[in-house]
Amino acid sequence: MMRHLISAADLTRDDAVLILDTAEEMARVADRPIKKLPTLRGRTICNLFFEDSTRTRISFEAAEKRLSADVINFAAKGSSVSKGESLKDTAQTLEAMGVDAVVIRHSASGAPYRLATSGWIDAPVINAGDGTHQHPTQALLDAFTMRRRLVGRDAGLGQDLAGKRITLVGDVLHSRVARSNVDLLHTLGAEVTLVAPPTLVPVGVETWPCAVSYDLDSVLPKSDAVMMLRVQRERMNAAFFPTEREYSRRYGLDGDRMAKMPEHAIVMHPGPMVRGMEITAEVADSDRCTVVEQVANGVSIRMAVLYLLLGGNESQTTRTEEK
Amino acid sequence: MSKILIRGAKVLGGEAQDVLIDGETIAEVGTDLSAEGATVIEAEGRILLPGLVDLHTHLREPGREDSETVLTGTRAAASGGYTAVFAMANTFPVADTAGVVEQVYRLGKESGYCDVQPIGAVTVGLEGKKLAELGAMHDSAAGVTVFSDDGKCVDDAVIMRRALEYVKAFGGVVAQHAQEPRLTEGAQMNEGVVSAELGLGGWPAVAEESIIARDVLLAEHVGSRVHICHLSTAGSVEIVRWAKSRGIDVTAEVTPHHLLLTDELVRSYNPVYKVNPPLRTERDVMALREALADGTIDIVATDHAPHPHEDKDCEWAAAAMGMVGLETALSVVQETMVETGLLDWAGVADRMSVKPAQIGQAKGHGRPVSAGEPANLTLVDPAYRGAVDPAGFASRSRNTPYEGRELPGRVTHTFLRGRATVVDGKLA
Numbered sequence: 001m002m003r004h005l006i007s008a009a010d011l012t013r014d015d016a017v018l019i020l021d022t023a024e025e026m027a028r029v030a031d032r033p034i035k036k037l038p039t040l041r042g043r044t045i046c047n048l049f050f051e052d053s054t055r056t057r058i059s060f061e062a063a064e065k066r067l068s069a070d071v072i073n074f075a076a077k078g079s080s081v082s083k084g085e086s087l088k089d090t091a092q093t094l095e096a097m098g099v100d101a102v103v104i105r106h107s108a109s110g111a112p113y114r115l116a117t118s119g120w121i122d123a124p125v126i127n128a129g130d131g132t133h134q135h136p137t138q139a140l141l142d143a144f145t146m147r148r149r150l151v152g153r154d155a156g157l158g159q160d161l162a163g164k165r166i167t168l169v170g171d172v173l174h175s176r177v178a179r180s181n182v183d184l185l186h187t188l189g190a191e192v193t194l195v196a197p198p199t200l201v202p203v204g205v206e207t208w209p210c211a212v213s214y215d216l217d218s219v220l221p222k223s224d225a226v227m228m229l230r231v232q233r234e235r236m237n238a239a240f241f242p243t244e245r246e247y248s249r250r251y252g253l254d255g256d257r258m259a260k261m262p263e264h265a266i267v268m269h270p271g272p273m274v275r276g277m278e279i280t281a282e283v284a285d286s287d288r289c290t291v292v293e294q295v296a297n298g299v300s301i302r303m304a305v306l307y308l309l310l311g312g313n314e315s316q317t318t319r320t321e322e323k
Numbered sequence: 324m325s326k327i328l329i330r331g332a333k334v335l336g337g338e339a340q341d342v343l344i345d346g347e348t349i350a351e352v353g354t355d356l357s358a359e360g361a362t363v364i365e366a367e368g369r370i371l372l373p374g375l376v377d378l379h380t381h382l383r384e385p386g387r388e389d390s391e392t393v394l395t396g397t398r399a400a401a402s403g404g405y406t407a408v409f410a411m412a413n414t415f416p417v418a419d420t421a422g423v424v425e426q427v428y429r430l431g432k433e434s435g436y437c438d439v440q441p442i443g444a445v446t447v448g449l450e451g452k453k454l455a456e457l458g459a460m461h462d463s464a465a466g467v468t469v470f471s472d473d474g475k476c477v478d479d480a481v482i483m484r485r486a487l488e489y490v491k492a493f494g495g496v497v498a499q500h501a502q503e504p505r506l507t508e509g510a511q512m513n514e515g516v517v518s519a520e521l522g523l524g525g526w527p528a529v530a531e532e533s534i535i536a537r538d539v540l541l542a543e544h545v546g547s548r549v550h551i552c553h554l555s556t557a558g559s560v561e562i563v564r565w566a567k568s569r570g571i572d573v574t575a576e577v578t579p580h581h582l583l584l585t586d587e588l589v590r591s592y593n594p595v596y597k598v599n600p601p602l603r604t605e606r607d608v609m610a611l612r613e614a615l616a617d618g619t620i621d622i623v624a625t626d627h628a629p630h631p632h633e634d635k636d637c638e639w640a641a642a643a644m645g646m647v648g649l650e651t652a653l654s655v656v657q658e659t660m661v662e663t664g665l666l667d668w669a670g671v672a673d674r675m676s677v678k679p680a681q682i683g684q685a686k687g688h689g690r691p692v693s694a695g696e697p698a699n700l701t702l703v704d705p706a707y708r709g710a711v712d713p714a715g716f717a718s719r720s721r722n723t724p725y726e727g728r729e730l731p732g733r734v735t736h737t738f739l740r741g742r743a744t745v746v747d748g749k750l751a
Contacts (some may be wrong), residue, residue, distance in 0.1 A: 131523075
């Protein structure tokens with residue numbers, strides 16, 4: 001395994017499959033009466049959150065505690081980009097306190113990469129989402145969810161997502177989830193299609209290992225999984241689309257559209273959902289929608305990542321990954 | 324003042340000749356000149372150029388003396404072979420009054436390392452709303468002829484039009500930082516393949532090109548002249564080429580870093596590569612080199628932008644934009660233009676001394692290397708090879724993108740009106 005987890009693009013197929021398989025083992029812990037492993041006893045992990053995130057922070061915290069780690073939560077209001085204590089100072093303070101790993105969420109793309117490569121600290125760095133760049137554990141939990149649903153819980157062990165057709169719909173431009181998913185799904189052999197209004201597709205997307213469509217209805221029948229991305233209402237004010245209703249009409253997923261998907265196909269969403277915008281309540285609450293499973297799987301995936309990065313897997317050769 | 328004999332230097336890269344400096348002027352240029360009473364500099368194999376002129380320097384004083392002062396900035400300039408620099412107006416306070424430009428001018432006089440010509444702001448406080456007193460700055464002791472809101476674009480078409488018209492009264496020129504503000508909100512790097520992957524806000528080429536297109540048309544309409552700062556895209560080159568073909572009075576500059584570096588470097592997320600306009604693509608770099616070679620781009624200007632360590636030792640989005648450039652400019656031009664065969668040394672003299680002196684009306688600079696001319700000269704050893712070591716910079720700041728990179732050429736001597744400011748590569 002690598003030393004840090006900064007980008008989904010850093011993962012090889014074998015790395016990714018190992019994480020998914022390890023997460024299946026971790027998931028079994030959740031089924032026990034005592035949901036705890038002693039693996040990281042005596043290790044200190046800091047959750048360094050420069051951007052508000054209840055879900056991701058709680059998910060990491062649950063994963064850390066289930067592995068018996070000592071947890072420090074550091075929530076910085078706003079971010080170091082606004083005046084105040086710098087990322088460097090904060091990191092060096094944590095280093096001085098002797099943390100064994102840093103989980104960082106930051107509004108600035110590249111902040112975790114800087115933390116991992118600038119020499120400010122020695123601890124492994126796990127990216128819990130940076131700006132509009134990457135959110136690798138989200139992509140891993142999404143892939144985990146897809147493998148379970150589309151390949152099978154036991155049948156999926158050791159397998160990737162070869163040949164699966166995955167569609168990502170919504171605000172790709174501002175989405176670190178989309179970027180991480182495109183990288184990881186491609187590594188795992190899936191065929192990815194992005195669907196969005198042209199205003200929400202980045203310039204330069206032509207080099208990404210995926211297809212791009214502006215027409216949701218034509219893509220739905222050929223999708224094994226459809227991942228709806230959150231679309232913030234305020235994007236309307238910056239003229240990314242004319243109105244909320246127009247967006248929903250063209251790119252929202254409702255019951256009629258869901259009916260166009262193959263029988264086995266699933267609907268995914270990284271959360272938080274904007275019901276009535278990109279997804280109707282009917283779809284969100286249907287049994288084809290995996291939103292709640294994704295949250296549960298997130299804890300298993302994060303346990304697996306922490307376990308593998310913090311030396312729970314001595315047999316693996318260690319290497320530092322440089323992009 | 325004593326006599327100095329520079330023996331056997333290739334003048335503008337041509338024939339080896341002797342150049343005798345007597346006091347402030349070049350007394351004689353020829354072969355086998357007498358060394359009697361003169362200090363002799365053996366300059367075989369070296370190139371003698373007119374002292375370099377930088378039309379785009381940020382000296383940071385007044386206001387940000389922690390990054391640079393007029394003194395440290397001019398020492399850096401001399402080290403890089405410059406005898407004159409034009410100091411941009413985005414200081415604190417802004418150089419938008421006769422008082423501020425006179426202060427900068429006086430500090431330059433006191434420094435003694437190179438001539439400092441202040442640039443005046445186009446608008447009050449660089450805010451783009453109201454013309455600054457351009458006439459007063461021109462009539463002041465500083466004699467300002469170049470006006471720029473650099474760092475910001477004069478984006479209001481009417482204000483830009485008025486400025487272009489107004490400076491005709493005293494032969495001034497407006498230097499535009501071409502950046503359409505709405506198209507570059509939240510911009511962090513060149514918009515394209517790399518920005519899409521890194522998730523950094525895009526600074527699209529069209530934001531530069533659309534303003535250049537507008538401003539050359541305005542200059543044509545009002546019969547004035549306009550100078551385009553740090554042109555960075557292939558499209559901008561095409562627009563300037565078209566404007567010149569129509570007879571529009573436009574000049575343009577390119578920075579050394581845009582001739583060498585690309586946005587691929589941003590993958591490191593190292594803010595040393597964060598600059599405005601941003602590093603562009605390989606295609607843009609090649610187009611800029613071609614344009615500098617064929618004269619579409621008139622000059623090289625450093626956009627020397629010093630920043631203190633803490634403003635770069637942070638995450639990309641929080642970092643300041645800009646790079647120091649005075650002490651590496653000539654080496655980068657040698658690597659990108661001379662060693663590629665695009666420009667000979669006479670061409671380098673034209674792009675880095677003669678033309679910038681003309682555009683900025685820097686008297687006594689950019690002159691021929693011949694008898695009777697002011698002895699503003701730069702002596703270069705083109706065979707030198709060495710890694711860039713910021714620790715050795717004369718600038719107060721170290722934010723260079725070339726740290727550890729091997730670059731060719733070294734300035735061994737700089738002369739300002741016959742007085743050596745640099746001797747054997749060290750400040751005198």
